[in-house]
Amino acid sequence: GAVVSQHPSRVICKSGTSVKIECRSLDFQATTMFWYRQFPKQSLMLMATSNEGSKATYEQGVEKDKFLINHASLTLSTLTVTSAHPEDSSFYICSARTRTGSMEQFFGPGTRLTVL
């Protein structure tokens, strides 16, 4: 149980284009999903917290107009990197928390974004 998927697993795009990453909870309903970014040899950095049906809460320093988050249902959240630039190249990982009240987060496999 508690499986989270992400798609795509890897994406390469040109500078200036937009990229959408999907995060799905496969066998549970996730009221809250989280988006993280991880640069090489660094720890996970929380970008935003996404609650179903409401606007995402962004961490300080994360541009909400650049990183668009939509949590349309209890099993799907999307992150769109708009007008991507090479410095946006990173490992993007989503996680989800179940509705049971447990604080545990289950992570998706991550999306490796490379912006040329």
Add this chain to the structure above:
Amino acid sequence: QKEVEQNSGPLSVPEGAIASLNCTYSDRVSQSFFWYRQYSGKSPELIMSIYSNGDKEDGRFTAQLNKASQYVSLLIRDSQPSDSATYLCAVNFGGQFYFGTGTSLTVIP
């Protein structure tokens, strides 16, 4: 400022030994603590969660929590080469996780 600190390592232990990983956190209000394992190029995988003072054992893993000292640790008994990974400590602050920078563990056959 919420801070979670870990020794970055690398920590090397021989196969069969006990690996000890440590984590300190800054906020006394925190109530839940987690250890994740992350292999290179992969996303984190939950190993243990601990909510109350003392020890919690699960197979070869034991998490230890001391809220008074704001300290949480992970012991890995009978370490195996497959345990070689980066171990992330996560502390729940108000519903959000804050991660340490991770400790790189290498188990030498």
